[in-house]
Amino acid sequence: MLKVLLWILASIPSLDLCFLIFFEKLGANPQETLLRHLGTWTLVMLILTYSLPIIARIGVNKILSCRRMLGLWTFFYGSMHFLSFLFFENEMVLALFIEDLISRPFVTFGFFSFALLIPLALTSNKFSIKLLGKYWKKIHWLINPIVLMSIIHYFLHRTGKADFLEPFIALAIVLVVYVSKKLFTYKNFS
Numbered sequence: 001m002l003k004v005l006l007w008i009l010a011s012i013p014s015l016d017l018c019f020l021i022f023f024e025k026l027g028a029n030p031q032e033t034l035l036r037h038l039g040t041w042t043l044v045m046l047i048l049t050y051s052l053p054i055i056a057r058i059g060v061n062k063i064l065s066c067r068r069m070l071g072l073w074t075f076f077y078g079s080m081h082f083l084s085f086l087f088f089e090n091e092m093v094l095a096l097f098i099e100d101l102i103s104r105p106f107v108t109f110g111f112f113s114f115a116l117l118i119p120l121a122l123t124s125n126k127f128s129i130k131l132l133g134k135y136w137k138k139i140h141w142l143i144n145p146i147v148l149m150s151i152i153h154y155f156l157h158r159t160g161k162a163d164f165l166e167p168f169i170a171l172a173i174v175l176v177v178y179v180s181k182k183l184f185t186y187k188n189f190s
């Protein structure tokens, strides 16, 4: 039941986007709205997936069974965000993308956090867990640098506008989750 509910909730931003596109309600700069919308939801899904062990710890144990599903939704929104960037800002030209990757640090951080999501998405299944054994945990530890680089991407994106409220909120949530994880691990071993 929880899985179905979370699946429906996770799909709402994409349905909302389809609605906005269909009724031409994306505003004066539709490409920018689309890109930002997808970036925001990639980050929300990422932080939610990152927080699942803590949410489970504070009582909602069943939520851990939704980890794979939420991880895949993160990857879905990330892929759409990346593809819309390639399409709208680079016209799908590799040379233009490489130029951006080198010259715009916020694109560099965004790209590497997305690139690291790929092995996580590919190994989010029972077969890979069995096959990779202890290496599976090592690969999925990558969520830490992914979250960190995404937050840096968010801050760098906002430097032009000098508006850091939402990036600071995201950072505060991530820090609370990170410290809580460390505290729980420490408690378990002491």
Ligand code: HEM
Pocket (backbone or CB within 6 Å): 032, 035, 036, 037, 038, 039, 040, 042, 043, 046, 078, 081, 082, 085, 089, 107, 109, 110, 111, 112, 113, 114, 117, 150, 153, 154, 157
């Ligand atoms: C895990 C990966 C990523 C996350 C979590 C993420 C997250 C975000 C967030 C939260 C925003 C700001 C939205 C807002 O201000 O409302 C954003 C903007 C943006 N991101 Fe990403 N991003 C990721 C990957 C990428 C990649 C791979 C690229 C391109 C190579 C990219 C390009 C952009 C661009 C161009 C914007 C600015 C849109 C604009 O203001 O016109 N991002 N991203």
